[in-house]
Amino acid sequence: xxxxxxxxxxxxxxxxxxxxxxxxxxxxxxxxxxxxxxxxxxxxxxxxxxxxxxxxxxxxxxxxxxxxxxxxxxxxxxxxxxxxxxxxxxxxxxxxxxxxxxxxxxxxxxxxxxxxxxxxxxxxxxxxxxxxxxxxxxxxxxxxxxxxxxxxxxxxxxxxxxxxxxxxxxxxxxxxxxxxxxxxxxxxxxxxxxxxxxxxxxxxxxx
Amino acid sequence: xxxxxxxxxxxxxxxxxxxxxxxxxxxxxxxxxxxxxxxxxxxxxxxxxxxxxxxxxxxxxxxxxxxxxxxxxxxxxxxxxxxxxxxxxxxxxxxxxxxxxxxxxxxxxxxxxxxxxxxxxxxxxxxxxxxxxxxxxxxxxxxxxxxxxxxxxxxxxxxxxxxxxxxxxxxxxxxxxxxxxxxxxxxxxxxxxxxxxxxxxxxxxxxxxxxxxxxxxxxxxxxxxxxxxxxxxxxxxxxxxxxxxxxxxxxxxxxxxxxxxxxxxxxxxxxxxxxxxxxxxxxxxxxxxxxxxxxxxxxxxxxxxxxxxxxxxxxxxxxxxxxxxxxxxxxxxxxxxxxxxxxxxx
Amino acid sequence: xxxxxxxxxxxxxxxxxxxxxxxxxxxxxxxxxxxxxxxxxxxxxxxxxxxxxxxxxxxxxxxxxxxxxxxxxxxxxxxxxxxxxxxxxxxxxxxxxxxxxxxxxxxxxxxxxxxxxxxxxxxxxxxxxxxxxxxxxxxxxxxxxxxxxxxxxxxxxxxxxxxxxxxxxxxxxxxxxxxxxxxxxxxxxxxxxxxxxxxxxxxxxxxxxxxxxxxxxxxxxxxxxxxxxxxxxxxxxxxxxxxxxxxx
Numbered sequence: 001x002x003x004x005x006x007x008x009x010x011x012x013x014x015x016x017x018x019x020x021x022x023x024x025x026x027x028x029x030x031x032x033x034x035x036x037x038x039x040x041x042x043x044x045x046x047x048x049x050x051x052x053x054x055x056x057x058x059x060x061x062x063x064x065x066x067x068x069x070x071x072x073x074x075x076x077x078x079x080x081x082x083x084x085x086x087x088x089x090x091x092x093x094x095x096x097x098x099x100x101x102x103x104x105x106x107x108x109x110x111x112x113x114x115x116x117x118x119x120x121x122x123x124x125x126x127x128x129x130x131x132x133x134x135x136x137x138x139x140x141x142x143x144x145x146x147x148x149x150x151x152x153x154x155x156x157x158x159x160x161x162x163x164x165x166x167x168x169x170x171x172x173x174x175x176x177x178x179x180x181x182x183x184x185x186x187x188x189x190x191x192x193x194x195x196x197x198x199x200x201x202x203x204x205x206x207x
Numbered sequence: 208x209x210x211x212x213x214x215x216x217x218x219x220x221x222x223x224x225x226x227x228x229x230x231x232x233x234x235x236x237x238x239x240x241x242x243x244x245x246x247x248x249x250x251x252x253x254x255x256x257x258x259x260x261x262x263x264x265x266x267x268x269x270x271x272x273x274x275x276x277x278x279x280x281x282x283x284x285x286x287x288x289x290x291x292x293x294x295x296x297x298x299x300x301x302x303x304x305x306x307x308x309x310x311x312x313x314x315x316x317x318x319x320x321x322x323x324x325x326x327x328x329x330x331x332x333x334x335x336x337x338x339x340x341x342x343x344x345x346x347x348x349x350x351x352x353x354x355x356x357x358x359x360x361x362x363x364x365x366x367x368x369x370x371x372x373x374x375x376x377x378x379x380x381x382x383x384x385x386x387x388x389x390x391x392x393x394x395x396x397x398x399x400x401x402x403x404x405x406x407x408x409x410x411x412x413x414x415x416x417x418x419x420x421x422x423x424x425x426x427x428x429x430x431x432x433x434x435x436x437x438x439x440x441x442x443x444x445x446x447x448x449x450x451x452x453x454x455x456x457x458x459x460x461x462x463x464x465x466x467x468x469x470x471x472x473x474x475x476x477x478x479x480x481x482x483x484x485x486x487x488x489x490x491x492x493x494x495x496x497x498x499x500x501x502x503x504x505x506x507x508x509x510x511x512x513x514x515x516x517x518x519x520x521x522x523x524x525x526x527x528x529x530x531x532x533x534x535x536x537x538x539x540x541x542x543x544x545x546x547x548x549x550x551x552x553x
Numbered sequence: 554x555x556x557x558x559x560x561x562x563x564x565x566x567x568x569x570x571x572x573x574x575x576x577x578x579x580x581x582x583x584x585x586x587x588x589x590x591x592x593x594x595x596x597x598x599x600x601x602x603x604x605x606x607x608x609x610x611x612x613x614x615x616x617x618x619x620x621x622x623x624x625x626x627x628x629x630x631x632x633x634x635x636x637x638x639x640x641x642x643x644x645x646x647x648x649x650x651x652x653x654x655x656x657x658x659x660x661x662x663x664x665x666x667x668x669x670x671x672x673x674x675x676x677x678x679x680x681x682x683x684x685x686x687x688x689x690x691x692x693x694x695x696x697x698x699x700x701x702x703x704x705x706x707x708x709x710x711x712x713x714x715x716x717x718x719x720x721x722x723x724x725x726x727x728x729x730x731x732x733x734x735x736x737x738x739x740x741x742x743x744x745x746x747x748x749x750x751x752x753x754x755x756x757x758x759x760x761x762x763x764x765x766x767x768x769x770x771x772x773x774x775x776x777x778x779x780x781x782x783x784x785x786x787x788x789x790x791x792x793x794x795x796x797x798x799x800x801x
Contacts, residue, residue: 063611
């Protein structure tokens with residue numbers, strides 16, 4: 001039995017706290033307890049949303065993907081097996097969704113594509129005091145975001161999983177449906193692809 | 208007895224249910240073209256479908272649907288149609304069949320595919336069990352056929368359904384163009400099952416290393432590479448329109464075979480542009496023209512060769528037996544080599 | 554610079570390397586300026602990627618999810634235990650399974666339809682077995698051992714086709730010391746290109762331009778062996794096209 005997130009239970013508290021593990025919630029949801037599924041949703045939706053946002057760079061697209069991912073999860077609860085972590089299972093669903101979406105996309109207009117890949121609806125401000133440094137690192141971050149968005153979906157997905165969301169390799173292997181060695185290889189290949197794209201933007205430090 | 212029961216069920220179900228999966232319009236299209244489709248049998252088992260390409264009785268089917276030199280077919284209205292195998296093409300996996308029992312005018316033959324398909328448009332895939340809907344995804348895919356390493360353009364299509372026996376299906380689009388026969392499907396990860404390897408091996412630790420609660424196979428078969436396939440969608444490929452067209456034209460030519468021009472080399476991308484020869488096949492035109500590994504093919508018959516993909520693409524356009532000129536870079540020299548492509552091995 | 558070294562530098566930059574290897578790589582960095590540049594780029598990438606991890610707040614509500622699921626009439630499919638007695642009536646049960654499996658495969662079993670319509674005790678068992686099938690399609694021995702009941706129901710075409718195809722298989726031409734794409738699945742540290750022709754750092758960015766078209770969609774390898782479920786040849790996608798060996 002895998003326990004992913006366990007809410008704390010303090011026996012000394014007068015009120016009762018939920019002790020439901022993900023697996024327990026899944027079981028309840030399977031039996032028709034939608035509230036249990038909502039709890040799962042509450043717990044894990046940020047995880048799914050973060051991944052979807054990194055893949056699409058658009059909040060509305062990401063939210064659509066979150067919805068679709070949880071709908072799929074709901075319909076397929078009976079197929080979820082306790083041997084895998086629920087979060088791994090979810091990530092697998094959303095990874096497939098995102099790469100499917102890339103596959104299913106028909107020709108988008110050049111303008112749309114540009115907008116999608118360059119979409120920077122927000123900018124986090126750099127903590128550093130140095131205004132020159134600020135500008136430079138903003139520029140680089142923008143370039144990195146553009147380069148990442150320009151990667152094909154299968155590369156982008158592994159970079160997001162590994163280097164942004166920092167999933168461990170065994171979990172990634174499970175998400176991607178390959179071996180740990182295969183996952184490492186994919187990450188290396190994706191990083192190389194990204195590096196090729198970003199190198200011209202990094203000034204003299206690169207070539 | 209059991210197989211009879213399944214077949215009965217199949218006949219009862221497939222005939223209607225699959226046609227039901229098509230929209231009104233798609234069903235109308237199917238009705239229009241179904242007389243040009245013949246189901247192929249091995250004994251009493253349906254092994255594939257064949258599509259009429261010429262009213263004199265020439266059909267094409269997929270290689271996996273027919274072994275040997277003859278095959279029996281049955282048209283959708285029950286007529287027995289025996290076929291002889293005329294020719295097989297390994298690049299596309301298409302097989303040319305001929306029957307003498309075809310009555311001209313019975314049906315409209317399928318047409319050659321053109322490149323002008325609409326991405327996202329709907330297609331019809333014909334299985335032995337009937338037609339199902341497929342969608343056209345992309346014609347910009349590139350494929351490498353193992354083991355010949357031939358690089359071909361691919362047409363990607365998808366089925367919005369769990370995987371089913373779609374291998375060898377005939378794909379056509381609504382204006383009657385034959386897109387191809389379904390060659391390959393993309394491997395899918397097991398989306399919902401966790402690592403079921405452990406259940407198969409009857410216990411947690413057989414042949415796998417344990418991480419957390421799951422088992423990862425240590426030595427998977429080499430075909431598990433980048434498993435990107437979707438789980439609720441089947442992604443499939445047919446060889447691209449250009450190559451299908453070339454094959455069909457070859458089939459309908461007096462020789463009844465499709466010939467692909469080949470030089471007899473294997474290339475990778477050359478640094479700085481071009482196709483770098485890694486290996487020359489003994490006895491091939493390249494061998495006879497004394498090309499060597501390390502040579503870079505920079506130009507073929509006035510087509511600039513920027514990389515291996517360009518090399519493969521340009522070679523697809525050349526003809527067997529027709530002399531062409533190559534521009535070769537060897538070390539610091541530039542050589543001009545006349546060469547006559549031979550037929551690619553089938 | 555060899556691809557192998559670049560990969561190791563990438564791992565080093567991302568902190569995925571053992572201390573002993575780290576020492577070795579540090580020495581290389583000291584004497585190889587090109588390697589240093591690559592390493593620096595990767596380090597910058599690492600920092601940059603981490604900084605991308607902030608995302609704007611989402612506005613997704615539980616109501617929306619509830620709407621999506623409940624108002625579409627979806628219910629989770631219950632799990633039912635298969636009745637073991639069924640298996641005693643093998644032929645009948647098998648043909649019922651065949652009927653249901655066939656029906657399941659061709660009914661509109663999709664998002665918008667309540668799965669309960671097609672669920673039955675037999676079916677859940679067959680579907681589980683089908684899921685096993687899917688995973689183990691590449692491992693024939695395992696499949697045979699565990700899905701005895703299923704194998705009768707499967708469309709026999711794929712296995713026939715496999716045998717058939719073995720008969721037609723063309724012996725591969727290229728010799729084995731030319732390294733091509735098979736390495737990608739298995740070994741972490743295999744050089745992607747033959748030693749004499751490994752692209753240097755500078756030329757890789759040059760190559761990038763000419764390969765832009767092929768990079769954006771991965772190359773698909775079509776194997777001669779077949780997918781057990783679809784009966785078609787197996788296709789796999791390979792990310793980087795540049796070191797594929799192509800015959801012509």
